[in-house]
Structures are given as C-alpha cells and as structure tokens.
Amino acid sequence: MNTQRPSVHVVAGVLYQSTGAFLLSSRPAGKPYAGYWEFAGGKVEAGESALAALQRELHEELGIHIEHATPWLTKIHDYEHARVRLCFYRIAASDWHGNLQAREGQSWCWQQPGDFSVAPMLPANGPILAALAIPDFLSGSLQTGFRGRLPNQAEYRVVPRDLAEPSHTHVLFTADQMTHAPRFGSNISVWVCVNQPQQWVQVQDAAAVLWQVLGHADAQALLAVLQQGVSLPLLPFAAADILAAYGKQWLAAGAHGLVEDLATASA
Numbered sequence: 460m461n462t463q464r465p466s467v468h469v470v471a472g473v474l475y476q477s478t479g480a481f482l483l484s485s486r487p488a489g490k491p492y493a494g495y496w497e498f499a500g501g502k503v504e505a506g507e508s509a510l511a512a513l514q515r516e517l518h519e520e521l522g523i524h525i526e527h528a529t530p531w532l533t534k535i536h537d538y539e540h541a542r543v544r545l546c547f548y549r550i551a552a553s554d555w556h557g558n559l560q561a562r563e564g565q566s567w568c569w570q571q572p573g574d575f576s577v578a579p580m581l582p583a584n585g586p587i588l589a590a591l592a593i594p595d596f597l598s599g600s601l602q603t604g605f606r607g608r609l610p611n612q613a614e615y616r617v618v619p620r621d622l623a624e625p626s627h628t629h630v631l632f633t634a635d636q637m638t639h640a641p642r643f644g645s646n647i648s649v650w651v652c653v654n655q656p657q658q659w660v661q662v663q664d665a666a667a668v669l670w671q672v673l674g675h676a677d678a679q680a681l682l683a684v685l686q687q688g689v690s691l692p693l694l695p696f697a698a699a700d701i702l703a704a705y706g707k708q709w710l711a712a713g714a715h716g717l718v719e720d721l722a723t724a725s726a
C-alpha cells in the first residue's frame with residue numbers, strides 16, 4: 460500500500476456520559492465502510508480549526524453542541540480510499556449539551572469501556588477502543604505495580620514483569636527490559652515505563668506508556684512530547700506534588716491519565 464499519499468485530516472470525538480459510557484455511531488449508507496461503528500466526526504475543512512471541525516461535525520451528525528474537547532490520541536491509517544490522520548478528542552459529559560438525534564440516518568449507542576456490544580468497528584479504531592478501557596488515574600510503585608478503576612468497572616491492575624503470572628493481563632516492562640529481554644507473548648498488554656524522549660520513540664508498539672517524571676526539567680520535556688501529539692496512551696508517573704503542579708497541563712495536552720508514585724517522595 461502506498462504510504463506516501465497525502466493524509467486527510469480527520470477529527471473524531473469520544474463523547475462521554477456522566478456514567479463513564481461513551482458514544483459510538485454507525486457510518487451512514489453511501490460512505491466508505493458504511494455500517495461500521497465509529498466515533499462521530501469527519502474531515503477538517505480548509506481554514507477550519509480542529510475544534511471548529513469537531514463542533515460542526517457533531518452538530519451536523521448528532522444535533523449537539525460541544526463547548527470544549529481535549530486532545531487525546533493521533534493515528535495515521537492507510538485505507539484503500541484514503542490515508543487519514545485521525546485526531547481523537549475526549550469530550551467530557553460537562554462539555555457538551557443538547558438532545559442526541561441521528562441526523563444522518565445512522566444508528567448510535569452508548570458503550571462501556573472494555574465492553575462493546577456492537578460490531579464491526581472501523582479498522583483504525585481497535586487500539587483506540589482498547590485505550591478507552593485504561594483508567595485515567597492509577598497509583599502504586601514500580602516495585603509492586605499499579606491499580607486503578609473506571610466507573611462501573613472491575614479493578615485495573617498493571618503488574619511489573621518480575622511479578623507477572625500467566626493470569627495477569629497488563630504487564631509493565633522497563634525501557635531496558637524492552638531492549639534486552641526476549642519478546643513476550645501476544646496475550647498480554649505491554650506497558651512500558653520510560654523517562655526520556657529517546658526511549659519513548661522506541662516503544663511505540665506498547666499498549667500504554669508510563670513516563671516517569673522526577674523533576675521540573677522532566678515535566679517540561681514530557682509536555683513538549685505531548686504537544687506534538689501522541690499515538691498511544693501516555694500517562695505521566697510522578698509523586699503527588701509534581702502531579703499537582705503539572706497534571707492539568709499534561710492532561711490538557713493529551714496525556715491519557717495520571718499515575719501517582721506512592722514510593723518516591725519528590726525533592
């Protein structure tokens with residue numbers, strides 16, 4: 460497939476309800492992949508900002524008004540019909556209003572993260588749906604692992620590789636283990652802990668990445684990476700005082716969530 464084609468800029472919104480459920484809609488008849496499930500959105504028009512495009516598309520498709528949307532993941536995908544640069548935004552329940560209407564003859568439904576009842580999904584969206592099942596706050600340590608929970612979901616646990624047993628689904632590797640260790644089985648979701656941009660570029664096939672922040676220089680370096688757009692869930696990992704100082708900026712720039720380090724007291 461020709462990967463040199465120019466990409467079409469697309470915005471898609473993960474619209475949340477206060478229960479933690481999010482909206483999927485089916486692609487209307489007449490479009491490529493008609494009947495497949497997707498997040499509401501569409502192509503950005505010339506001269507239009509991403510937020511304006513999202514506001515326009517969600518109003519045209521669903522009749523709702525978006526006040527704010529937070530950048531999240533960016534993916535490039537090559538379809539037969541086009542190469543798309545998909546920019547996914549999360550829209551909190553408090554950041555939209557209006558009564559949902561299927562204005563383009565599509566179906567829509569609310570889904571719980573990690574528990575989908577509709578199919579098929581657009582091919583580019585598999586990793587996006589998997590990422591939605593990751594809580595936006597976890598805590599723990601590199602030695603014992605991390606725990607978190609989404610509303611109405613079972614506990615989500617990430618276990619360090621040295622403690623992992625066959626029953627554990629989410630296993631945490633250090634960047635060094637990723638470089639030197641033998642490859643792992645395909646039945647686990649691989650989390651990696653990094654602390655610098657050079658490591659980040661080497662772990663782009665992970666399910667999620669923890670970025671350890673020990674001081675203010677690290678915090679700024681991470682912010683710069685987030686501002687370029689990230690294609691997989693990136694979670695800053697730091698002591699409580701650093702999270703308090705930088706957490707909002709990281710989340711606004713596209714961090715998936717925050718991870719509190721319960722073992723390291725910051726300087």
Ligand SMILES: Nc1nc2c([nH]c(=O)n2[C@@H]2O[C@H](COP(=O)(O)OP(=O)(O)OP(=O)(O)O)[C@@H](O)[C@H]2O)c(=O)[nH]1
Pocket residue numbers: 469470471490491492496497498499500501502503536538541543545581582583584
């Ligand atoms: N809206 C949306 N598009 C997605 C998602 N995932 C994904 O791969 N895409 C791709 O992004 C492109 C969006 O184009 P579109 O046809 O929906 O855009 P549009 O509403 O502006 O269509 P139009 O050209 O008929 O006006 C399609 O190639 C679609 O396959 C998703 O979750 N939502």
